[in-house]
Amino acid sequence: xxxxxxxxxTKSTPLLTEKKDIVKSKLSASESKNxxxxxxxxxxxxxxxxxxxxxxxxxxKTVLIDILAGKEKRTTGFITMEAHTxxxxxxxxxxxxxxxxxNIKHVVSSxxxxxxxxxxxINAIINFSDLGEWLYCPVKTFSxxxxxxxxxxxxxxxxxxxxxxxxxxxxLDLAFFKKVSDKIQSLKDAGxxxxxSDINVVNIERFxxxxxxxxxxxxxxxxxxxEIMVQYEYSFGWLQSLTASEKTDYxxxxxxxxxxxxxxxxxxxxxxxxxxxxxxxKDEPKMRNAFYNGRGADPVxxxxxxxxxxxxxxxxxxxxxxxxxxxxxxxxLLLLGGGIYDLAFAKExxxxxxxxxxxxNNSKATASSKAESQQKSKSEAKSTAAANSKxxxxxxxTKKEKAARAASLASSESASSAKAASESSAKASSESVQxxxxxxxxxxxxxxxxxxxxxxxxxTTVDNIMKINSFTSNSDLKxxxxxxxxx
Numbered sequence: 507x508x509x510x511x512x513x514x515x516t517k518s519t520p521l522l523t524e525k526k527d528i529v530k531s532k533l534s535a536s537e538s539k540n541x542x543x544x545x546x547x548x549x550x551x552x553x554x555x556x557x558x559x560x561x562x563x564x565x566x567k568t569v570l571i572d573i574l575a576g577k578e579k580r581t582t583g584f585i586t587m588e589a590h591t592x593x594x595x596x597x598x599x600x601x602x603x604x605x606x607x608x609n610i611k612h613v614v615s616s617x618x619x620x621x622x623x624x625x626x627x628i629n630a631i632i633n634f635s636d637l638g639e640w641l642y643c644p645v646k647t648f649s650x651x652x653x654x655x656x657x658x659x660x661x662x663x664x665x666x667x668x669x670x671x672x673x674x675x676x677x678l679d680l681a682f683f684k685k686v687s688d689k690i691q692s693l694k695d696a697g698x699x700x701x702x703s704d705i706n707v708v709n710i711e712r713f714x715x716x717x718x719x720x721x722x723x724x725x726x727x728x729x730x731x732x733e734i735m736v737q738y739e740y741s742f743g744w745l746q747s748l749t750a751s752e753k754t755d756y757x758x759x760x761x762x763x764x765x766x767x768x769x770x771x772x773x774x775x776x777x778x779x780x781x782x783x784x785x786x787x788k789d790e791p792k793m794r795n796a797f798y799n800g801r802g803a804d805p806v807x808x809x810x811x812x813x814x815x816x817x818x819x820x821x822x823x824x825x826x827x828x829x830x831x832x833x834x835x836x837x838x839l840l841l842l843g844g845g846i847y848d849l850a851f852a853k854e855x856x857x858x859x860x861x862x863x864x865x866x867n868n869s870k871a872t873a874s875s876k877a878e879s880q881q882k883s884k885s886e887a888k889s890t891a892a893a894n895s896k897x898x899x900x901x902x903x904t905k906k907e908k909a910a911r912a913a914s915l916a917s918s919e920s921a922s923s924a925k926a927a928s929e930s931s932a933k934a935s936s937e938s939v940q941x942x943x944x945x946x947x948x949x950x951x952x953x954x955x956x957x958x959x960x961x962x963x964x965x966t967t968v969d970n971i972m973k974i975n976s977f978t979s980n981s982d983l984k985x986x987x988x989x990x991x992x993x
Contacts, residue, residue, distance in 0.1 A: 508553070508588050508589075509550060509551065509552055509553070509586075510550065510551040510585075510586065510587045510589060510668065510699065511549070511550050511551075511584075511585070511586040511587075511804065512547060512548060512549040512550070512574075512583065512584075512585050512586075513548050513583055513584045513585075513776075513804055514546055514547075514548065514582055514583040514584065514772050514773075514775065514776050514797070515544055515546070515547040515548075515549075515570070515573065515580050515582070515583035515585070516542065516544050516545055516546055516547075516580065516581045516582045516583060516769055516772060517542070517543045517544040517566075517569050517573065517578065517580055517581050517723075518540040518541065518542050518543070518581045518769075519540065519541045519542075519543055520539075520540055520541070521539050521540065521541050521765070539765050540765070541764055541765055542723055542764050542765070542767040542769075543566050543569045543723050543764075544566045544569055544570060544573075544580075544723045545722075545723045545724045545764070545767050545769075545772070546724070546725075546771075546772040546775070547566075547570060547583070547718075547720075547725060548725070548728075549718055549728070551668070551699050551701065552699070553697045553698075553699055554694050554695070554696070554697045554698065554699065555694075555699055555700075555715055555716065556690070556694060556699070556700035556701075556702055556713045556714040556715060557699075557700070557701050557702070557714060557715075557716055557717065557718060558702050558703075558704070558710035558711075558713070558714030558716070558717035558718065558731055558734075559571070559701065559702065559703035559704075559710075559717070559718055559720060560707065560710055560717050560718070560719050560720070560734060560735075560738055561719060561720035561721050561726075562721065563705070565720040565721050565722065565723070566720045566722075566723040566724075567672075567703040567720055568597075568672060568673075568703065569723075570703075570720070571593070571595070571670050571672045571701065571703055573585075574587075574591065574668075574670055574701060575591055575593045575670055576591065577593075577598065581769070582769060582772065582773075582797055582798060584802070584803060584804035584805075586803065586804050587668070589667035589668040589699070590617075590665040590666075590667040590668065591667070591668045591669075591670060592660070592661035592662075592664060592665070592666060592667075592668070592669045592670070593657075593661060593669075593670045593672070594654075594657045594658040594660075594661035594662075594669065594670070594671045594672070594674050595657060595670075595671075595672040595673070595674060596650055596653050596654050596657065596673075596674060596677060597672070599657055599660075600645050600653065600656065600657060601645065602644065602645045602646040603644060603645075603646060604644060604645065605641060605642050605643060605644055605645070606635075606637055606640060606641040606642070606643065606645055606648070606656050607632070607641040607642060609645060609656065609660070610628055610631050610632070610641075610656075610660060611628060613660050613664055614627055614628055614631075614664055617664050617665050619665075627663050627664060630663050631659050631660055631663050631664075634659045634662070634663065634685070634689070635655055635656055635659035636655075636682070637652065637655065637656060640652055650677045651677050651678065651679060653677075654674045654677035654678055655678065655682055657674065658671065658674055658678075658686055662686070662689050662690070662693065666693055666698045667698060667699070668698075668699050668700075668701070669693070669698060669699070669700050669701075670700075670701050670703075671700065671701070671702045671703065671704075672703045673703055673704055673705060674704075675704055675706065675709045676704070676705070676706060687712070687713075690713060700713065700714075702714055707735060707738065707739075710731060710735075711731055711732070711735060714731045715730075715731060716728065716729060716730060716731060716734075717729070717730075717731040717734040717735070718734075719734050719737065719738055721741075721760075722760045722761075722763065722764055723764055723767075726741070773794070773797055773798075776793070776797050777790070777793060779806060780793050780805060780806065783806050783810075785805070792805075793805065943974055943990065945992060945993055946974055946990040946991060946992055946993060947990065947991060947992075947993050948988050948989070948990055948991075949988070949989060949990075949991055950986065950987075950988055951983060951984060951985050951986060951987045951988070951989060952985060953985040954985075955983065955985070956980070956983065957971055957972065957977075957980055957983055960983075960991060964991045964992050964993075965992070966991070966992045970992060971989070971991060974989075974990050974991070974992070975989045975990060
């Protein structure tokens with residue numbers, strides 16, 4: 507919760523006079539005097555802080571509570587508050603025609619909570635209030651103490667952010683007051699703020715860090731509770747020391763001041779603050795309208811918020827600009843790097859192109875020279891081939907003649923050698939046959955004899971038997987013939 511601020515709060519109430527008084531004073535009903543219940547209240551409340559409202563009856567404590575609760579409209583002033591407000595009082599807040607439980611459910615349902623949390627809070631209030639069967643009775647049957655008990659229980663549990671307590675502690679019994687005291691302290695520790703109005707200074711001192719002392723609708727002092735207590739007790743002692751007539755005169759004088767109060771004095775304070783915060787005379791019509799008619803947000807707060815928003819916007823813009831600059835620098839560096847790379851690549855490409863051109867020219871020149879040498883070699887080869895063809899034709903003719911001579915010579919030689927071989931073969935064969943015949947014996951061929959059987963019988967071969975006997979075939983062997991066989 508953010509800090510709560512009240513500035514230049516005034517509240518006027520018209521005095522209702524009898525008709526005869528109006529006639530005597532020659533005033534119309536619209537010109538009747540106002541009674542100023544509050545005369546320029548300034549107050550600030552921090553999260554987790556309890557502010558006490560101290561003063562005699564009629565000082566304006568209850569009116570200030572009602573303005574904070576939204577039950578009364580202020581005449582002038584500004585309230586800066588972003589907190590849910592709960593009120594614990596015996597004057598209003600509960601529907602007296604329904605039961606206590608129905609009041610609890612009605613308040614919880616109006617807080618727009620989810621079903622689970624709503625049921626949890628209803629049970630917490632029932633347990634905390636400890637009303638028992640009274641929960642099922644109409645509130646109009648409650649005593650002041652029971653009403654106060656239910657009112658404070660609801661205020662302490664339903665969305666507690668800013669809790670306003672108006673003269674309720676005196677209606678609570680001691681046991682329940684102790685229970686409420688512990689709950690208030692735990693809520694303060696959780697950041698919940700309180701405004702506590704009570705006639706009993708002991709209760710103010712128990713709960714409140716700072717206290718606003720009101721008398722006759724005017725702030726007497728605002729500060730540390732202990733210091734305000736000392737001042738309040740001193741003032742009370744001084745008032746009691748007056749005689750009856752002095753006291754009557756003093757109170758009458760203060761009542762007249764509340765009727766004759768000039769709200770423009772508060773407006774002058776407001777203007778001074780506006781000028782200190784950058785407003786000029788040109789802004790005065792707007793300032794006057796905001797003070798007397800607007801009763802909305804504090805112009806200084808709006809201006810401060812606007813400046814803070816502008817600062818935040820400028821800061822975001824600077825941060826964004828810085829980020830864009832960094833991105834731009836990175837892009838430039840990348841482009842420069844790319845340009846350098848492209849230049850180097852272009853130089854390398856040019857150098858490669860030159861090298862390739864030179865190589866191509868060299869290859870062309872080499873190819874040309876090769877072509878020329880090949881052409882030259884071809885022509886030389888042709889001339890050489892022509893010369894060689896002539897010589898080769900001569901050589902071929904010579905070779906043919908030589909080959910023919912060699913062939914005839916070889917054929918004559920082969921014929922002679924063949925003749926000699928056949929002669930030698932025939933000679934060897936005749937010699938071999940003669941040798942076989944020399945070592946033979948004669949036998950009579952019997953019926954059933956064969957060359958194979960005779961060869962096996964005389965341990966020789968069929969060829970040898972046929973050579974010895976000059977047989978040409980197996981049919982030459984006949985029964986009764988005389989043939990020769992090896993011994």
